[in-house]
Each structure stands twice: as C-alpha cells, then as structure tokens.
Amino acid sequence: MLTEPLLRVENLVKHFAGRRVLDGISFEVAPGEVLGLVGESGSGKSTTARCVARLTEPDQGRVTLAGRDVLAAGRRELRAIRRDMQMVFQDPYSSLNPRMTVAALIEEPLAVHRLEADRRRRRDRAAELLELVGMSAAHLDRHPRSFSGGQRQRISIARALAVGPRLLICDEPVSSLDVSVQAQVLNLLGDLRRRLGLSILFIAHDLAVVYYLCDRVAVLENGALVEIGTREQVYGSPSHPYTRSLLDAVPVPDPAVERARRSDR
Amino acid sequence: MTETLLAVRDLRIAFPGRTGPVEVVHGIDLDLARGEKVALVGESGSGKSVTARAVLRLDPDARLSGRIDLAGVDVLALPARRLREIRGARAGLVFQDPLASLNPVMTIGWQIIQPLVIRGVPKRIARRRAIDLLTRLGVRDAAHRFDDYPHQFSGGMRQRVVIAIAVIAEPALLIADEPTTALDVRVQARVLELLRELAAERDMAVLLITHDLGIVAGFADRAVVMRHGRTVESGPVEEIYARPRHEYTRALLAAVPRIGGDPSRPLAVIGEGETC
Numbered sequence: 001m002l003t004e005p006l007l008r009v010e011n012l013v014k015h016f017a018g019r020r021v022l023d024g025i026s027f028e029v030a031p032g033e034v035l036g037l038v039g040e041s042g043s044g045k046s047t048t049a050r051c052v053a054r055l056t057e058p059d060q061g062r063v064t065l066a067g068r069d070v071l072a073a074g075r076r077e078l079r080a081i082r083r084d085m086q087m088v089f090q091d092p093y094s095s096l097n098p099r100m101t102v103a104a105l106i107e108e109p110l111a112v113h114r115l116e117a118d119r120r121r122r123r124d125r126a127a128e129l130l131e132l133v134g135m136s137a138a139h140l141d142r143h144p145r146s147f148s149g150g151q152r153q154r155i156s157i158a159r160a161l162a163v164g165p166r167l168l169i170c171d172e173p174v175s176s177l178d179v180s181v182q183a184q185v186l187n188l189l190g191d192l193r194r195r196l197g198l199s200i201l202f203i204a205h206d207l208a209v210v211y212y213l214c215d216r217v218a219v220l221e222n223g224a225l226v227e228i229g230t231r232e233q234v235y236g237s238p239s240h241p242y243t244r245s246l247l248d249a250v251p252v253p254d255p256a257v258e259r260a261r262r263s264d265r
Numbered sequence: 266m267t268e269t270l271l272a273v274r275d276l277r278i279a280f281p282g283r284t285g286p287v288e289v290v291h292g293i294d295l296d297l298a299r300g301e302k303v304a305l306v307g308e309s310g311s312g313k314s315v316t317a318r319a320v321l322r323l324d325p326d327a328r329l330s331g332r333i334d335l336a337g338v339d340v341l342a343l344p345a346r347r348l349r350e351i352r353g354a355r356a357g358l359v360f361q362d363p364l365a366s367l368n369p370v371m372t373i374g375w376q377i378i379q380p381l382v383i384r385g386v387p388k389r390i391a392r393r394r395a396i397d398l399l400t401r402l403g404v405r406d407a408a409h410r411f412d413d414y415p416h417q418f419s420g421g422m423r424q425r426v427v428i429a430i431a432v433i434a435e436p437a438l439l440i441a442d443e444p445t446t447a448l449d450v451r452v453q454a455r456v457l458e459l460l461r462e463l464a465a466e467r468d469m470a471v472l473l474i475t476h477d478l479g480i481v482a483g484f485a486d487r488a489v490v491m492r493h494g495r496t497v498e499s500g501p502v503e504e505i506y507a508r509p510r511h512e513y514t515r516a517l518l519a520a521v522p523r524i525g526g527d528p529s530r531p532l533a534v535i536g537e538g539e540t541c
Contacts, residue, residue, distance in 0.1 A: 040450070041449055178476065179476060179517060179520050179521055180516070180517065180520050180534070182520070183520035183532035183533060183534060183535075184532075184534055186522065186532055187531045187534065190528075190531070205449070206522075207450070208479075208521070208524050209522050211523075211524045211525075211526070211528065212522035212523075212526070212528050213528070235525070245451060246450060247524070248454075249453065250450055250524065251477065251480045251483050252479060252482060252523070252524075253478040253479045253518065253523065255482045255483070255502045255503045255506050255507075256503070256507075257482075258482050259483075261483070262483070
C-alpha cells in the first residue's frame with residue numbers, strides 16, 4: 001500500500017464464554033478506500049467491527065486510526081478518536097431514539113463533541129447533513145417513527161457524518177431493507193465516499209452488495225481471516241476454498257445462469 | 266395439459282382498521298399446476314405473504330373474497346372446523362423463522378409425526394417415516410436426533426425439521442414463505458436444492474414467497490410479481506428476467522447488485538415521489 005493506512009488492525013483476538021471468536025484478525029484500510037468484511041453468521045465480522053470501534057474490548061491486538069492507538073486510548077482521547085470513526089448499524093428502528101426529532105438526533109453528536117456551540121448554526125448544519133443524505137430539511141422537526149426504514153437509515157448516516165469522520169463502520173446497513181431501498185442506500189454510500197473521500201469498513205453477509213460497494217474484500221471464517229484482496233481478485237479468482245464455496249452458493253438473478261450452474265453440479 | 270392444483274380468482278383481502286376494513290390485496294389471480302414451482306415476488310407491503318396465507322386461511326382477522334380452489338376444495342366456503350383437512354394433507358407450510366415455528370418444549374420427532382398421528386397413522390409407522398424423511402433431508406443420524414429438542418439444532422437443521430413437518434403428510438402443495446431468508450448463503454443453497462428435489466420426487470407444487478430475485482431465478486418455473494396488493498406481471502421466469510414487460514419489474518431487476526456487474530453505475534431507483 002503506497003499511502004499510509006487510515007486504519008490498521010493487527011492480530012485481534014477475542015474470546016466469548018471460552019470460545020475464540022476472533023483468532024488473530026489483521027487488515028488495513030487506506031484513506032478513501034472501502035473494505036468489505038464478509039462471512040457467514042458466527043464468522044466474527046460484527047465482532048471485528050465492534051472491536052475496531054472499541055464497543056467491545058478485544059483480548060489482544062492493536063487498532064490504530066490515523067496513527068492513534070484506539071485500544072490504549074483513555075476516555076478523553078477515545079472521544080477524539082470517535083470523531084474520526086463513526087458507526088452505522090443494521091437496524092435503523094432501534095438505533096434512533098424515538099423521542100428525539102431528526103434535528104436533535106443529528107445535532108446531538110455536534111453538541112457532544114462540542115463542535116458547534118451556537119444553536120442556530122447547529123440546526124443549519126443538521127439541515128445541510130440531511131440534504132447531503134438526500135432528504136429535505138423540511139423533515140427536521142419530525143420523529144423517526146414517521147419515516148420508512150430507508151429514510152431512517154439515511155438519518156443514521158447523517159448523524160454519523162455530523163462530526164466529520166474519516167472512517168465509517170457500517171454493520172449490515174442494508175440487510176433489513178427492501179431491494180429498491182437497499183439500492184438507494186448503496187448509491188448514497190457510494191456517492192458519499194466519492195464526494196467526501198470517506199473510508200468505509202463495510203460488514204455484510206450479501207456478497208453481491210459487497211461486490212457493488214467495496215474496493216477490497218476480506219473473507220472471515222470462524223473468526224479467522226482466510227482471504228483478503230481486491231474485488232477482482234476475491235471474486236474473479238478466489239484463492240481459499242471457503243471463499244469459493246460462498247461464491248458458488250450465491251444465487252444469481254438470471255434463470256439461464258442458474259440452470260447452467262445446476263447442470264454443472 | 267397439466268392438471269390445475271390451485272386456482273385463485275379475484276382474491277381480495279382486507280383487515281379491520283380504525284375506520285373500517287382496509288383492503289390490502291385488490292383482486293389477485295393465481296394458478297398452480299401439480300408439481301409446478303411458482304414464486305410470488307415482491308417488496309414489503311406488496312401483499313405476497315397475506316396472499317399465500319389466505320390459501321390456507323391462516324389469518325383469522327382477514328376478510329377474504331373471491332375464490333380459492335385447492336385440489337377441488339372451495340377453501341373460502343369451508344367451515345373453520347374443516348380447515349384441518351386442507352392444512353397439512355393438501356398443503357404444507359414453511360415459514361422464515363424455524364425457531365418461531367417449532368415448539369421449544371416438544372421433541373422434533375413428536376412435532377414431525379403430528380400431521381400423521383392426527384390422521385390416525387400408528388405412532389410406530391409415523392416414527393419410521395419421519396426418520397426416513399429426516400435422513401432424506403440430510404439430517405445425519407436421524408434416529409438418534411429424533412428425540413432432541415429444537416434448541417439442539419442449528420438454524421439450517423431446524424429449517425429441515427420444519428420442512429419435514431410440512432411435507433410428511435405428502436401434501437400436493439408446499440407454501441414456503443421466505444424459507445431461507447434467515448439462513449446463511451450456503452445453507453440457503455442446500456435447503457433450496459432439497460425443496461427442488463422433494464418437489465420433483467413427489468410431484469409437489471411449491472408456492473415460494475420471497476423478496477429475493479436471485480433465488481427466484483434458480484428455483485421457480487414461473488414468477489408472479491406483486492406490488493401494493495396487485496399483480497404487476499406474471500410469466501415463466503426466463504421471460505420475466507429476459508424481457509420484463511412492466512416498468513416496476515425492470516426497475517426491481519436493475520436495483521439488484523450483481524457480482525460481475527459494473528460497480529461504477531448507480532443501481533436503479535424505483536421512482537415514487539420522495540426517496541425511500
């Protein structure tokens with residue numbers, strides 16, 4: 001990698017109830033790069049994301065974001081680090097406080113990080129962020145319940161972007177959405193990374209979604225990273241049998257392709 | 266000419282609302298021949314699930330009108346106490362969440378043989394058939410696992426148990442509502458393969474309800490695309506995927522990310538006023 005990585009993850013190890021769920025995970029994310037983490041349930045992809053964000057403490061390993069040691073950081077430093085690293089979760093229904101208005105939800109991180117003391121300017125910033133994610137500022141005073149799943153996910157993204165992070169960690173951000181809404185959120189994430197130069201660590205079980213959005217892909221199996229490479233390498237010539245078996249199982253939305261596959265088996 | 270198994274005509278479904286019944290399905294026609302695999306495809310709110318559930322009158326609140334003929338039985342005219350005659354024997358059911366459809370305090374074996382036991386099949390024979398079926402479905406050491414409880418099985422194995430319950434009474438129709446949505450991709454592929462084999466072996470028709478255009482392409486003979494409680498288009502899957510006639514179908518197909526597609530091109534967005 002030519003440029004210094006934005007995120008460097010080294011040898012993450014984590015046990016839950018005596019079981020090793022992360023078995024020495026290492027990878028890097030360059031500035032402006034989107035890295036996909038794929039794997040089946042129990043592969044450790046969400047735990048990896050949570051350890052990187054330090055929502056879960058790993059037992060061993062090192063996470064460096066823009067040169068700062070995430071795992072060794074004290075409270076004050078961790079807050080500073082989190083300005084550079086924000087998360088978007090799968091379920092936009094439970095990740096937004098239903099009692100808060102959209103304006104309050106987006107302004108909250110600005111207040112927490114003391115980025116904008118002036119209340120009116122905070123609101124202006126919330127309006128800008130809402131428009132950045134493709135929604136009208138007219139929605140600022142509404143509550144999450146009056147929005148669809150896709151709109152809520154946009155609001156979550158606006159909230160995550162409020163503090164101006166360099167890295168977005170998205171944990172299955174589109175897996176509970178309908179295909180048409182999923183397409184809109186994927187288009188939005190692609191658009192944001194181009195416009196803002198964002199890095200994204202994108203966790204998903206859907207290999208086609210990861211293909212669409214990610215420059216590089218890391219494949220996890222039982223807590224171990226079995227393969228990492230560019231999109232073309234991993235999808236075009238997978239080196240690990242586990243990756244191949246995953247790709248073989250992905251249904252293709254083309255009846256002719258599916259028929260040919262079945263007769264091959 | 267293949268024999269029609271299920272004929273649905275002008276099916277309308279309404280649920281009680283605050284200001285009177287709210288119609289959610291506005292006149293659907295649907296035909297399945299024996300042994301045919303048909304997918305009911307749509308996004309949330311399309312009415313695909315309630316339509317499938319109506320075939321067996323599973324929602325007691327639903328007001329159904331129109332006509333549903335299942336192997337010669339007028340389903341909508343059937344008295345409630347006779348619904349059991351069609352559920353299980355004429356049509357089996359598989360739902361998305363295998364854990365929610367299994368009773369956690371009964372062994373899987375007990376649950377699998379119920380459709381036979383209530384029809385008077387002796388327990389010993391029912392047990393043997395259940396073990397054969399589980400083995401057929403790829404449950405290793407089925408005789409020993411017969412007395413295990415649902416929590417002792419993985420997600421994929423539980424869904425095999427649910428399928429066993431659905432098909433043990435040899436129904437002519439299997440209704441599968443998002444049967445693989447909760448499963449990992451490799452387990453999904455195996456479960457779909459099993460359903461395909463069972464359908465072929467038994468000349469069993471399958472009505473698959475799904476939002477996933479990928480699994481429809483590999484599984485179904487025909488697809489019915491639904492939106493907002495109406496049929497948008499229907500036909501053989503080859504035709505629908507190669508030459509979708511309706512704009513919504515085209516947009517839906519273009520909204521699906523594909524491995525090998527061009528990631529620099531935005532995915533299609535289905536226009537309808539405000540985004541998402």
